[in-house]
Amino acid sequence: MSRAFACAALVALGIVSSAGRVSTQGPTQLVRSADARTAPAILTTHPWLQARLNGIARRSGLWREAVGNVARTGRRAIVITSDEVVVAESTFGPAVGAFDDAVLAEIAPVPHHDTRVDVVLVVVNLPLIERIQRRTSALPAEVEGDLDRILVHEVYGHALPYLLAGDLSGRCADPLPGQQAHEACAIQRENAVRAELGLNRRTDYGLHDLTLIRRSWQ
Numbered sequence: 517m518s519r520a521f522a523c524a525a526l527v528a529l530g531i532v533s534s535a536g537r538v539s540t541q542g543p544t545q546l547v548r549s550a551d552a553r554t555a556p557a558i559l560t561t562h563p564w565l566q567a568r569l570n571g572i573a574r575r576s577g578l579w580r581e582a583v584g585n586v587a588r589t590g591r592r593a594i595v596i597t598s599d600e601v602v603v604a605e606s607t608f609g610p611a612v613g614a615f616d617d618a619v620l621a622e623i624a625p626v627p628h629h630d631t632r633v634d635v636v637l638v639v640v641n642l643p644l645i646e647r648i649q650r651r652t653s654a655l656p657a658e659v660e661g662d663l664d665r666i667l668v669h670e671v672y673g674h675a676l677p678y679l680l681a682g683d684l685s686g687r688c689a690d691p692l693p694g695q696q697a698h699e700a701c702a703i704q705r706e707n708a709v710r711a712e713l714g715l716n717r718r719t720d721y722g723l724h725d726l727t728l729i730r731r732s733w734q
């Protein structure tokens with residue numbers, strides 16, 4: 517899933533303007549304190565997400581190559597959980613809820629100077645994933661497999677192309693209406709890394725590809 521948050525939402529989050537308060541707690545400070553020469557290209561404060569990101573990097577050469585190329589640019593993907601997104605007060609009226617609580621994950625390039633992109637936010641709805649896990653009694657390995665699928669799609673499929681390009685021209689899209697899933701940029705990238713990870717190939721855009729979702733329907 518990908519949805520470039522509307523600029524107004526980013527402003528409401530305090531990401532692109534000083535109009536609001538800081539939107540994210542830990543990760544924002546991570547970015548401020550990170551040495552551009554040494555900080556990793558993918559930042560997260562969440563140990564579970566960090567462990568999954570480390571595991572993907574160990575097993576995927578494509579992932580490591582792309583992340584290494586982004587690291588040299590000083591650009592960053594910041595992976596946060598949905599409960600780390602704090603909607604800030606805005607001078608534009610009531611705060612805008614920028615993350616749909618029913619969505620498993622989304623990305624948001626943070627443009628500045630109109631089109632330049634140095635940071636992409638990746639929001640993973642871990643509270644929702646954990647609720648589904650509890651309800652379905654999914655095994656830890658099943659949840660981890662789904663987390664890997666989600667991270668590969670959002671980070672490798674969507675976030676890294678923006679960061680490699682350094683501007684909004686790096687958009688790698690989900691299937692357009694009428695387009696086969698395997699023809700879409702983000703799914704093609706996702707499947708290349710899935711093959712290295714030994715995960716099943718994604719053949720459609722539906723969520724039944726995820727074990728947690730299939731279990732929740734049973």
Ligand SMILES: [Zn+2]
Pocket residue numbers: 517518669673674689690702
């Ligand atoms: Zn997507």
